[in-house]
Amino acid sequence: MEKKPQDLEQEFTRIAREYKDTIYMVCYMFSQNTAEVDDLYQEILINMWRSLPSFEGRSSLKTWIWRLSLNTCISYDRKRSSKGKALPLDMQINLYEDTDHDSKQIKMLHERINRLGVFDRAIIMLWLENMPYEEIGAIVGISAKNVGVRLVRIREQLKNMK
Amino acid sequence: MENNIISSEFDQMREQISLLKAKLSHQTIISEKHLMRTIRENVSKINRMRNFSVFGGIFAIIYCPVAFYRIGHSLSFVIGTEVMLIVCLVCTLWMHRKLDVQTISIDNLVSLGAKIQTIKRHYANWIIISIPMIAAWFGWFAYDASQFLSAPIPFITAGLIGGVIGGVIGVVRHITLRREINQILDNINDLQEH
Incomplete structure (x- = not known):
């Protein structure tokens, strides 16, 4: 049954509010600066708005948000980005410039994840989210067994990173 | 067995992601009215x-x-x-x-990566086809212009300069795309090796 526009809008804003941290985290791990985070965040929300009417609940909402966010980041064309025109995130933190201890730890995480290939980046983020291997495999498109193997290889890569 | 991969790197990452989540949880990102207006x-x-x-x-x-x-x-x-x-x-x-929004919301990453690769490959191939096609068209244009213009050389020269610049840009773009395509392909093959 088709939803009324105001119901859709309410649902969209509820989801955007509930999953803002997840979406922001994904944008941050796939960006190099604040402007890119803003661009990606906007792109994800636009895609979410446009595809929400057809979301049938075959997967959980969390899985859907993760899949949409990761796919948007992977398909995002930086050459066509709308730098300077994206939805500004009214945040009091700037993870690229803050210098407190926690921010430094977060930057270290960003640096490590950013140096992985795009698929490995997605796998490690989903694993850090405590998703089961089957779910990670379904989002990425590989078997659950392959997820385990990839995580071992990612660990080796991280060890070798200076 | 799952999630039991013991690693100091992974342990550290778990701590770091907790710090990130803690920082984000206290932030208000945007007002909902502004959000809807911007999205629309x-x-x-x-x-x-x-x-x-x-x-x-x-x-x-x-x-x-x-x-x-x-x-x-x-x-x-x-x-x-x-x-x-x-x-x-x-x-x-x-x-x-562009990839349609249904593909982005439904496809898995590998399938999406393959589609991105296909789009980029078509674009790279199009550049290789279009450059000779435009060169041939320009040759025809120059010949045709010479039939009715008394002094066609400046007219043709201006077109030639534009054509050469466009051609160089096209070739550079083609080389860049090929590199991106191969990178995506390597990532997908690497992921599906097992």
């Missing part, structure tokens, strides 16, 4: 740009041959140009298609 504006802009591309292309297809004919070019050249413009418009719209 952007979706309208996307639709406007798509319509502009289509109607702009149709306008060029109608206007350019008329302009060439009025300048003095032959009918055969005008018809040939019209055919080329139609082919270019169709191929440009096809090459610049």
Whole structure:
């Protein structure tokens, strides 16, 4: 049954509010600066708005948000980005410039994840989210067994990173 | 067994991700009214740009041959140009298609990566086809112009300079795309090795 526009809008804003941290985290791990985070965040929300009417609940909402966010980041064309025109995130933190201890730890995480290939980046983020291997495999498109193997290889890569 | 991969690197990452989540949880990102307004504006802009591309292309297809004919070019050249413009418009719209939003919300990453690779490959191949096609068209243009212009050299030279610059840009873009395509392919193959 088709939803009324105001119901859709309410649902969209509820989801955007509930999953803002997840979406922001994904944008941050796939960006190099604040402007890119803003661009990606906007792109994800636009895609979410446009595809929400057809979301049938075959997967959980969390899985859907993760899949949409990761796919948007992977398909995002930086050459066509709308730098300077994206939805500004009214945040009091700037993870690229803050210098407190926690921010430094977060930057270290960003640096490590950013140096992985795009698929490995997605796998490690989903694993850090405590998703089961089957779910990670379904989002990425590989078997659950392959997820385990990839995580071992990612660990080796991280060890070798200076 | 799952999630029991013991590693100091992974342990450290778990701690770091907890710090990130803790920082984000206290932040208000945007007001909902502003959010909806911005989303609606952007979706309208996307639709406007798509319509502009289509109607702009149709306008060029109608206007350019008329302009060439009025300048003095032959009918055969005008018809040939019209055919080329139609082919270019169709191929440009096809090459610049974006992945549709359903694909982005439903496909898994590997399947999406393969589709991105296909789009980029088509675009790279189009550049290789279009450069000789435009070079051939320009040769025809120069010959046709020489038939009715008393001093065609400056006219032809200006076109040639533009053509060479465009050709160089096209070749560089093709090389860049090939590199991106191979990188995606390597990532996908690496992921599916097991």
